[in-house]
Amino acid sequence: MPIKTSYLAKHVRTLKPSGIRKFFDATAGMTDVISLGVGEPDFVTPWNVREAAILSLEDGYTSYTANAGLLELREAIAKYVDDYYCVSYDPEHEVTVTVGASEAIDIALRAILDPGDEVLVVEPCFVSYAPLVTLAGGVPVIVESKKENDFKVQPEQLETAVTERTKAIMICSPNNPTGSMLSKIEMERIAEVAKKHDLLILSDEIYAELVYDELYTSFAAIDGMKDQTILVSGFSKDLAMTGWRLGFVCAPRDISQGMLKIHQYAIMCASTMAQHAGLEGLRNGRSDMADMRKSYRQRRNYIVQSLNEMGLPCYKPEGAFYTFPSIEATGMNSETFATRLLQEERVVVVPGNAFGDSGEGHVRCSYATSMSQLQEAMKRMRRFVDKL
Amino acid sequence: MSMKLTATEIEVAEILEKDARLTNDELAKMMNLSVDQIHQMVKKLEDEKVIVRYVSLVDWTKIDGHQGVTAMIDVKVTPKRDVGFNDVAERIYRHKEVKSVYLMSGTYDLSVQVEGQSVNEVAHFVSQKLSTIDGVISTTTHFVLKKFKHDGTVYDSDDRDKRIVVSP
Ligand SMILES: Cc1ncc(COP(=O)(O)O)c(C=O)c1O
Numbered sequence: 043m044p045i046k047t048s049y050l051a052k053h054v055r056t057l058k059p060s061g062i063r064k065f066f067d068a069t070a071g072m073t074d075v076i077s078l079g080v081g082e083p084d085f086v087t088p089w090n091v092r093e094a095a096i097l098s099l100e101d102g103y104t105s106y107t108a109n110a111g112l113l114e115l116r117e118a119i120a121k122y123v124d125d126y127y128c129v130s131y132d133p134e135h136e137v138t139v140t141v142g143a144s145e146a147i148d149i150a151l152r153a154i155l156d157p158g159d160e161v162l163v164v165e166p167c168f169v170s171y172a173p174l175v176t177l178a179g180g181v182p183v184i185v186e187s188k189k190e191n192d193f194k195v196q197p198e199q200l201e202t203a204v205t206e207r208t209k210a211i212m213i214c215s216p217n218n219p220t221g222s223m224l225s226k227i228e229m230e231r232i233a234e235v236a237k238k239h240d241l242l243i244l245s246d247e248i249y250a251e252l253v254y255d256e257l258y259t260s261f262a263a264i265d266g267m268k269d270q271t272i273l274v275s276g277f278s279k280d281l282a283m284t285g286w287r288l289g290f291v292c293a294p295r296d297i298s299q300g301m302l303k304i305h306q307y308a309i310m311c312a313s314t315m316a317q318h319a320g321l322e323g324l325r326n327g328r329s330d331m332a333d334m335r336k337s338y339r340q341r342r343n344y345i346v347q348s349l350n351e352m353g354l355p356c357y358k359p360e361g362a363f364y365t366f367p368s369i370e371a372t373g374m375n376s377e378t379f380a381t382r383l384l385q386e387e388r389v390v391v392v393p394g395n396a397f398g399d400s401g402e403g404h405v406r407c408s409y410a411t412s413m414s415q416l417q418e419a420m421k422r423m424r425r426f427v428d429k430l
Numbered sequence: 431m432s433m434k435l436t437a438t439e440i441e442v443a444e445i446l447e448k449d450a451r452l453t454n455d456e457l458a459k460m461m462n463l464s465v466d467q468i469h470q471m472v473k474k475l476e477d478e479k480v481i482v483r484y485v486s487l488v489d490w491t492k493i494d495g496h497q498g499v500t501a502m503i504d505v506k507v508t509p510k511r512d513v514g515f516n517d518v519a520e521r522i523y524r525h526k527e528v529k530s531v532y533l534m535s536g537t538y539d540l541s542v543q544v545e546g547q548s549v550n551e552v553a554h555f556v557s558q559k560l561s562t563i564d565g566v567i568s569t570t571t572h573f574v575l576k577k578f579k580h581d582g583t584v585y586d587s588d589d590r591d592k593r594i595v596v597s598p
Contacts, residue, residue, distance in 0.1 A: 075595065081597045169598045340461070
């Protein structure tokens with residue numbers, strides 16, 4: 043039977059499949075694999091949060107909520123953002139509960155882009171950014187953060203990339219895959235570029251709670267930036283809730299209402315039981331978050347030193363749960379390194395080029411894995427590097 | 431007697447409480463300190479008896495012929511002048527069958543945990559040894575039927591990693 047590829051839209055046919063998928067398939071059927079390739083917490087959602095969802099089901103909360111999400115949850119989100127990031131949003135008109143940060147990014151882009159509008163995407167970055175810009179009719183313009191700048195994009199680089207079609211800059215700090223975090227001063231300098239050219243900052247702050255050395259600053263809290271920032275965040279990472287698919291987005295009222303229109307037609311509302319769980323997490327999840335943060339910090343310190351010791355130089359990430367060691371000294375490219383490491387030592391890492399061309403020469407190692415697994419993984423990686 | 435420790439010393443104690451088998455080298459990496467600093471720190475914790483002992487949690491029910499029995503015994507006591515409960519507590523905990531002794535608030539005074547090979551053995555200990563101690567007024571013995579969770583650890587927990595192997 044002929045395959046009717048013609049039914050598929052052209053822009054979907056030309057969309058590149060995620061480089062991560064390929065690696066996932068390669069591990070199929072393998073045993074004794076240790077994975078440092080996972081982009082989610084190794085913790086299970088705290089019990090009180092799970093229980094809140096169970097109780098909501100027992101109480102019969104099984105219908106739709108308001109499109110923007112339970113008002114109580116939006117109020118809790120607004121309070122949280124105010125308490126911890128010192129930015130105040132109106133829960134009725136400026137906060138939307140989404141199906142993960144993933145949906146928040148999607149509706150934000152769809153709400154702001156006219157066909158042909160350009161978005162500066164700082165790579166290496168989360169895999170969805172450039173494809174979602176394309177799907178929203180925009181044009182992703184890649185700006186590369188460099189190893190020699192600790193993977194922090196320089197304002198001059200952004201300045202050079204701006205054209206009259208540029209609408210927004212996508213920033214993720216702390217970053218997946220590099221773990222690098224912008225300081226307040228660095229953000230202010232980027233904000234200058236945004237102000238000068240009247241650009242929006244689409245700020246993915248999903249790792250804001252997983253910061254280990256310094257205080258975190260939200261882009262929306264930078265002087266004068268609230269009106270030009272779309273703040274995306276969620277529950278996946280800090281409360282270990284990836285499978286619940288719950289996130290949120292805060293934005294100035296007109297943008298927020300625009301996003302809500304898309305969300306209302308495409309999604310209706312986020313899962314009701316997940317919203318009840320998220321509410322409990324915001325109200326009573328601080329101590330669990332603190333415990334997890336402490337554990338990640340210990341593991342970060344451990345893996346960074348171990349990688350450096352084995353000759354894979356590694357920038358010490360300020361946040362998230364990834365390290366992004368350079369593998370250039372091995373003479374391999376990132377895919378070969380990752381493939382051979384998997385075949386010879388059964389350790390999964392993700393080739394850096396899955397996060398953009400500028401990730402080449404690196405691999406992403408997640409330390410969201412138990413200490414005992416990390417110890418074994420470091421032993422195997424060291425053996426692998428030593429025999430090269 | 432309690433003492434003030436630095437946040438780092440407390441964190442090291444917390445880590446070792448969860449996993450006493452970590453080496454000083456690994457601890458040093460986790461805490462971003464030198465092996466020597468960690469060595470000093472652990473030694474201090476040990477010397478000060480903050481870290482009292484390193485233990486393994488063994489599930490004896492898995493071993494044929496070693497299941498044994500555990501009883502939690504509520505003990506009412508007449509406190510003695512000057513020494514209060516300490517004297518009686520000491521007389522109780524000197525017996526090797528006794529695994530723990532706590533002074534409790536509420537309707538009884540001491541909570542005593544006893545382990546033995548059989549119900550008979552424990553019953554014998556309670557009637558012959560425990561209740562005959564000077565100052566012990568009464569005992570109520572509860573036998574443990576099954577241990578689900580002990581010292582923060584669930585015995586038969588399903589802790590398989592349920593995540594997909596690679597994700598963005
Ligand atoms: C930078 C970044 N943004 C967004 C997401 C998606 O998060 P969510 O589960 O909330 O959709 C991830 C998940 O890996 C991420 O790393």
